[in-house]
Amino acid sequence: MRLVQVFVPRTELDLVLEVVEEAGVDYTVSRDTDRGDFEALVSIPVPPPAVEPLLADLRSAGLDEGSYTVVVAAETIVSDRIDDLTGQFVGTRIAREELRSRAADLAPTASTYFSLLIVSTAIATAGLLLDSAATIIGAMVVAPLMGPALAASVGVIVDDDALATRGVTLQVVGLAVAVLTAAVIGWMLRGSVLLPPGFDITAVPQIEERITPNVLALFLALGSGVAAVISLTRNVGSVLVGVAIAVALVPPAATVGLGIAWGKPAVVVTAGTLVLVNVLSINLTALVLLWFAGYRPERAETVDRVYGRVRSRVAVILAAILVLSVVLGGVTYGTYRTAAVEYDVSTELETMSEEQLAAGTELQFRETAIDYELVDVYTGEQPTVTVLVERPPDEELPDDFADDVRERLESAAGVELEVIVELVSTLRSG
Structure with missing residues (x-):
């Protein structure tokens, strides 16, 4: 439930009450007795879907645009009239004004944002080097990346250029700072001394996972975008969704x-991709879902212009994803081929x-x-396979034994191989 409170300018109380009565909702009026700019405060309890049309x-x-309209989330309302009130308005979508406010709140001030991001990146870097999934997940809890992504999309949808620019800037600069x-x-x-001599970052499983991404990696990003929009529009699970986006x-x-x-x-190339x-x-998922959820700019005359902006941004983002997916597809195929040969x-x-x-x-x-x-x-480059062959001490092997092994392995793998055969004389007891 929401409590909408309207600070009514002088001479406009009748106008406000007429609108509220036509909406068929309950209200109360608290009249102002001082000499301020407002003559009354009208409080209106309504379900979330009723806020935007009201x-x-x-x-x-x-x-008067100079008046104040405050929307407060009511945790509990005790009344037998609630069922009748909620029955008039179906849906779970919050108002456009709430959407914008929440998106702006999720994008913290620059000092807070970059401080948390640096701390999160430092912890995540340690987790990568230690091959610790728990450390990496822990670092994601404090990463503030959900807000800018949503702020950019909401800003475009509701025609708030300042919010959109801030969201894009925080994302771009934030990722550069993380790198x-x-x-x-x-x-x-x-x-x-904190790392062993000859430490190879590509041999660490947590790092290897990020440098051998495949097309399935898209599901994490797309799913995170869907969850972020649901979290924003329904005010549920924002912390957990933020972790998914940060991951x-x-x-x-x-x-x-x-x-x-x-x-x-x-x-750099594979992880950067x-x-x-x-x-x-x-960003693509957030833009598309917010538009199809029915969110539009406040002024009707700007809807067509915003629709054009949304369509062009979606087209550019899709084109960029398709180009970058070529790299993902190449990595996916290459990883499959190396794994297939080994198997x-x-x-x-x-x-x-x-x-x-x-x-x-x-x-x-x-x-x-x-x-x-x-x-x-x-x-x-040909794969090089080293094969250890255990044999009894008195076992004689033909001169072309290594070639026979290579031919069988090449036939099984379907590629030309360089095979190194190492012979070890083995005695077994029992």
């Missing part, structure tokens, strides 16, 4: 910074060991390493 009717009737923060931290930690943005941004600190362009796709997807080789070696066992020999084939990286898929 405010629109007051504006259409000519209520810079992680780069500085990485530069300070690299080569220090989509801060860890990959921190990974970009670590890639800069370690001088790895591939890390993930950041851009996620932030664009969140086929491992499966074939197991089959070869089982065949030897069935034939009564004691040869055993073990895969010790497969050198086949994502970039090798596109540069045409």
Whole structure:
């Protein structure tokens, strides 16, 4: 429920009461006895869906724009008349004015925003280097990225240029600050006693996850955008939704910074692509859902202009996502190919060991390493497979044994391989 309170300018009380009575809602009037600019305070309890049409009717009737209209969320209303009142207005959507106010409140002041973002990025960077998912999730709780994303979309929808510009600026500068923060931290930690000698950031699972993104990564961003809009328009779960949005943005941004600190362009490109796709997807989802939820500018004459702006922004964002998705698609395919080769080789070696066992020999084939990286898929580099073969000390192997192993593995994997066979004489007891 909401309590709408209208500070009525002098000579306009009859106008306000006429509008309220036509709306069919209850109200009370508190008359002012001093010499101020207002002659009365009209309090009107209404359900959330009734706020926007009520405010629109007051504006259409000519209520002085210099008056105050305050909308207060009422936690509890005790009355037998509530059911009749809520039955008149169906829906869960909050008023446009509430939407704008909430979006503005979710985008904190610059000092607060950047302070929280730097702290969050520092914690997330530590979590990435420690390969700690719990630390990364903990860092996301304090990341203030939900507000700017929603502020940008709401500002466009309700034709508030200042709010839209502020939201976009906070997002762009904020992500740049996150990348810079992680780069500085990485530069300070690299080569220090806090990390082991020869530490390779690409070997850390939490970092590897951000530098090998696939098309499925879009679901996190799109889902976060949907949840953010629902949270904003229905005032539920904003903290948890903010965590989801931060997870989509801060860890990959921190990974970009670590890639800069370690001088790895591939890390910067792949993680940077993930950041851009996620932030664009969140903004795209928010724009589309808010428009289809029925939110429009306050002035009817600006609706067509705003619709044109929304349509052009959606088109630009979609085009950018499609271009960036080429990189995601390439990473997805490359990751699949490397995983497929590794799986086929491992499966074939197991089959070869089982065949030897069935034939009564004691040869055993073990895969010790497969050198086949994502970039090798596109540069045409052959995968290098190292195979450890256990054999009895007196077992003689043909001269072309290594070639036979290579041919079988190539047939199973469907690609040309460089195979290194290491022979180990093994004695078994029992």
